[in-house]
Amino acid sequence: MNNQPNDVNSEYIINERTLSLEPIRFGEYTKVYEKNKEPVMIKKTPLKIIRQSCIRYLSTYDGRREASTRVLGINRKVPVNVDHLKGTYLFPTISHLKPECTWITLSHLKFLEKIDKKQTKVTFTDDQAIMVPVSPLAVHNQIMMTKELYERGNASSPSIQTEKVTRAQYVVGVKENIISFFYTRNRE
Incomplete structure (x- = not known):
């Protein structure tokens, strides 16, 4: 009996439309979410x-992980810049070595919603959403680490800042269990 999901592809390259990579069946397959598209199985x-x-x-x-480790001064749950030309930054929700680790792209985040103490709904700018089995604080910290990596890597100074980044103990500005990352600018 074949337990393979229908419509499975064997190849995928992360690109500017990639939202997240979610392991299925402890890593045998990956459900890839792309902006404004139905998820595909790889x-x-x-x-x-x-x-x-x-x-x-x-x-x-x-190499990219080592560079991120040095720049951020951390060695656990390290974000990476997969495509330096387009600035495609991904972060793991848990250790990258665990088969149940989901990877999320920084640039498409809209908001996080706390479902319970260890469950977070991540919504992207195209309103697709995934559930991750980690706390909103853990996801928020990963987002902040990835933003710091982006800022340090794109700083205008010739040397790169390499001081250790500290993780937040709580999230400031949470309204009704939602953390928003998508800000619309008011036009005057």
Whole structure:
């Protein structure tokens, strides 16, 4: 009996439309969400997809992870810049070594919603949403680490800041269990 999901692709390269990589069946497959598209199934783990995408963009996952580790001064749940030309930054929800790790792209986040103490709904700018089995604080910290990586990597000074970044103990400005990252500018 074949337990393989229908409509499975064998290849995928992370791009500017990628929203998230969600492992299915402990990493045998990955459900890839893209902006304004139906999710697709890929017969690879999220980490394999990230590794192959880094190679496609002329680097290695290990090299990008090491650079992020040095720049941020952290070595756990390290975000990476998969495509340095387009600025595609992804962060893991838990350790990248765990098969149940979901990877989320920074640039498409709209808001987080606390479902319970260990469950967070992540909504993207196209209103697609995923559930991740981690606290909103953990997701928020990952977002802040990834934003810091982006800012340090794109600073105008010739040297890069490498001081250790501290993780937040709580989230400021939470309204009704929702943390918003998408701000519309008021036109005057």
